Amino acid sequence: MKIVVPVKQVAALDDDFELLGDGSGVDPDFLQLDLNEWDAFSLEAALALREGDGGDGEVVVVTVGDEESEEALLGCLARGADRALRLWSDECRDADPLTVARLLAAAVARESPDLVLCGVQSSDAVNGATGVALAGYLEMPHVAVVKQLDYAAAESAATVKRELEGGLVEVLKVRLPALLTIQTGINEPRYANLRAIKQAREKPLQVSTPEQVGLEAGALAAAAGSRRRQLRPPDRGEGAEMLAGSAAEVATRIVEIVRERMS
């Protein structure tokens, strides 16, 4: 069984971040990079399936990201992925989910996977859309927001639980090949040990341009779903009344407010 896991290196803002002068983005000095929380769970699901399958399957991680995102790929290789792909061209910086999905689709189609496991969402962009858009390009059956996954090798199908609002869960069956978007809590992602972290560098990590995965010039621009005009601070309405002072003063005020509101 071959499983492709698209993963993203996400950026979190420092507490004291600054915008670029023209408002088009965030000054990169203020970004903390990390593997997207959801993608740790989808990778773990893939690794567990490979192990359950007698271990002769293959787990391929793929990212659309610049050189810095290799950090995330190495982390995935250290946890047990077999191979990594990094796709990049400058057009992909701050790309919208359709652009990313279009590029992923070109690379993933060449792998002919049995299963594609995405995260439900990326913590920085919160599109919740790249996985299902990728399924659209690949014309692959898909289930979004999966919190349990049972693979039945004999039937080449999976029984999955889809998490709905309010904690309601739908149980459904889907045939493979399929794309699932994986929700947090589905498993307990493993850590990589030191030796594995060292060995990760020995594993194949291939870098490709859009052309190298078969996309024509202009294909990504045509796929792009939106254009970012501006990045601005949110409209916070009146905002909260901030409690100043020491922790002791804050605690005293909290108790006062609670007593007043609860009486």
Added chain:
Amino acid sequence: MSDVLVIAETRRGELREVSLELIAAALGVKQASGARLLVAILDQEPERFAPSLSADGVDELLLVPTPTEHFEAHVSQRALEELIEAERPGLVLLGHTIDSLGFGPAVAARRGLGFASDVISLSWEDGPVAGRGAYGDKLVAELDFPGKDCTLLMLRPGTFEAAEADPTHPESVPTRSVELALDGVAATEHVSFDEVQESDVDITKAPFLVSIGRAVEDKDEIPRFEALAQRLGATLSVSRPLVDAGWMPSARQVGQSGKTVKPRVYLALGISGAVQHLAGMRTAETIIAVNTDPEAPIFGVAHYGAVADLFEVVDELEQVLG
């Protein structure tokens, strides 16, 4: 301007509230652009929802019967693709909900549409302009969709005030049956629903919640917060990561996939205020938030905030309470 098409949402025989929010957002666009407003109902028995969607300003209700009893992503996907083909709308509005996220992005990809999800503001300047959160809602990105004949936007539930339908005058909005070839399109098979489990603690009834988030970091700290809640006369609730980690039962989880609560006081300790968390508590009467990050989105909904280390504040709370 071409039509605005709203896709209503139903689940287990009920209309979902977001449908009327989508209509309200669409009415804003209609006013600015002069578009017609079409509302499509994809359901095994779509006509039963027509009265509750007959809001002022809706020009036509499209009744689209589906072969499956429950939502099926590939059926919805095909239906929407065919509706877009036949009706040629300039703007399609869906909810940023679990069901719609299961097919909306695939339609946008396959048909080369303009697209944005989790949209929190919508205006019209010769075309749609959408606002959405960026970097965990610490910033807002403003998007437009140049060169797109049709744009699909997924709007965050609870952001647009719901339109009011007038079920007593269903005849006020014309309906049209749209028969699409949807047999054999489903790619998944519904097995069952796992119902939400009853629990001995009902956080939706608690008048005062002390709610803790990932910042607690250590399972062994939880008894301390339980004791604190008890001394304050509150009930302990949590954000999702503590349930995912298996530290607390799901009955204690506040948010989109947990409980929606409306206590008199909600004290959030070390919770960032992700959209799915806010979905469950933003209507609490008084929200007090303690967070080390002054930009944490929780401060955007809180009435009182303190930029402080929650452990230091809890030390002091324990002192004050004696």
